[in-house]
Amino acid sequence: MTASETTKSTTETNGTASGATGRPARRPRTRPATPATTSGPMGDPMADAMVEPFHGGPSEVAVDSAVVAEIEDDALPDDRFSNRELSWLDFNARVLALAEDPRQKLLERAKFLAIFASNLDEFYMVRVAGLKRRRDMGLSVTSADGLTASEQLALISARTRELVERQGRCFVDEVLPALADAGIRIVHWSEVNEADRARLGEYFTARIFPVLTPLAVDPAHPFPYISGLSLSLAIIVRNPETGTERFARVKVPPNVDRFIQVRRGVYDFLPLEELIATHLGQLFPGMDVTEHQAFRVTRNADLEVEEDRDEDLLQALERELARRRFGPPVRLEVTNTTSERVLAWLLAELDVDPADAVEVPGLLDLSSLWQLYGIDKPGLKDAPFVPATNPAFAEGETPKSVFSTLRDGDVLLHHPYESFATTVQRFIEQAAADPRVLAIKQTLYRTSGDSPIVDALISAAEAGKEVVALVELKARFDEQANISWAKALERAGVHVVYGLVGLKTHCKTALVIRQEGKTLQRYCHLATGNYNPKTARIYEDLGLLTADPDIGADLTDLFNVLTGYSRQTEYRNLLVAPQSIRSGIVTRIEREIEHQRAGRGGLVRLKMNSIVDERVIDALYRASRAGVAVDVTVRGICALRAGVPGLSENITVRSIVGRFLEHSRIFYFRNGGQPVEGGGSTEEYWIGSADMMHRNLDRRVEVLVQVKDKGATDRMARLFELLTAPDTRCWTLGPDGWTPSPVDGPGVDIQEELLRGRVARGE
């Protein structure tokens, strides 16, 4: 029976032929058995025959053309996308909810206020800046949900005001008083006693005063340049003899702690801007200071590097970074005690639209709360944890090398529950030290200069190995750091390559070539997270270590694309953007529709940071209409509308925000869920670096790898079980927006659960 015949007969037996609209009738959602238990045929009467496993290159998935034509005919409503910017603000609202949650430890609440603040800064510097540029250039392109740039900016402004107000209230009314109860106080000058005032005064004179520059603003002194995200004081001074008033500005030094400890041994802190404000008399002797207010400007910080084949990317980027300092302002933050007069002056001088001025209750720039998070009060923070070593790498009596472990089978890693240091880092370090290793090739998107991975690559190059580092200089906001350690790698003899013109190299892959007897064996690591030991302790990510020859050959080909002129687009076991990830995902979703219609229970499960791509979302809508069960777990932006009758009622969308930043990207397709000869199943599990966004699918080199090892897929199945379990605490997206799990209801914290499981297993 062909696929189209199967479809026809299923339709007939269900008695749900297409209606007058020509659309296939909707089928009730029938959940197939869960992937974790896929050891035999599903309980589906149509599915008991053993189906052929999928053969062929991963970007070529056989999907019946009649089914595809029918799917594409299935017109979808115009209002099917949510606005991506507002959806991002919803994500940040979920982060804010963690700060507002009294069940969180107190300094964790302060930390979430800091994360909320820096997330919002980034959003303004990039997304809002981009929309403003489009509006100002008169570009008429609308968003997928049909809004102009101006309309979106108005909605963003309204929602941001509401969130910033909530953030300020949470800080002022809840976190600050609770901190005070716990012995950590942010104090005003009026609360500081005489002895402490004298000491702080000396500190000011010795450490702060010399670096301050009072800048007058009058016709002879134009308004000074205010750098993005810096804190400043706007000041009005009066000449007591003439009564003339003048404006001035003093920058709060960014390289001094924001909170000054009032006295050693006591956690009383005075904000730096208040210490400066109290001593303004020293900066303007003979003048009366009549008003002072803190303010902060955010500037467009989106880099536009014009890449040209003949130009050195490193130089182009350095030039652009210098230019970024002068990007146009996109937001002005002032405290809610700022007078009309000072506000009007700032708006005029900075050329900021009044709609872009945000009044903040309490302190500006709560990202500084990271400083308080550093206070040694363990009782106010989450319990520290020691990441477990994956059992495959546990030190036995005779410790095995990573290479011999991988010859025994693949290892799936789950960070931060499992240690990065004892697995991935050890893999690269052992490769660097092993005389039989001939070459190491690795992509580096974000890492830190002091990273042991960078050190290992340097020592491998010094030991005469062929070492290639594919460095993505343009990893946003890390550009400056990337330039300096890329230069350090180059100096050590590493071949540093900056990737393909016009595409960011975002994939996270490493390839080690080792001489073993007469053959060259390849060992690979492919991951969802960066080679950054610091973030590996707080970002949730998956990684696959494997000696699979197909994957080794694929990575060899991929590095030839990245470093040379190879134009290969087909791989054995990888999907690679910009060529084949979108089509690979869409055809697999369409294949689930075929399975569903053939009575083999379609099921798609996706986990990622963001889903925006219209073609992927439309494929999911069509799958939902066909009755395929779709489970999406998305941390950030979700332009897909969930649970909309007639469109997405078979799609559930959940979001988890918490202690660890959910960062893994996992794609599961049930694909009939049948066992295949020789073990395993037709089910497909993929992991990789790509979110379902245009930037990932069209403008970056991204890699998804199919994970085939039974132990690894079982583990991912268990992860999906947890992610989709009814009692897992999460946010759920409905037609009217996001709803959290009930605060006082029972529920499982998935991160706690994984932490307990992993740590327990490592003990």
Ligand SMILES: Nc1ncnc2c1ncn2[C@@H]1O[C@H](COP(=O)(O)OP(=O)(O)OP(=O)(O)O)[C@@H](O)[C@H]1O
């Ligand atoms: N627990 C958390 N909850 C929410 N946000 C967090 C948390 N921890 C860190 N963050 C924020 O998440 C941001 C990083 O997220 P993002 O997805 O942009 O990571 P990334 O490293 O750029 O990922 P990739 O490069 O793979 O796309 C950080 O800037 C930080 O402010």
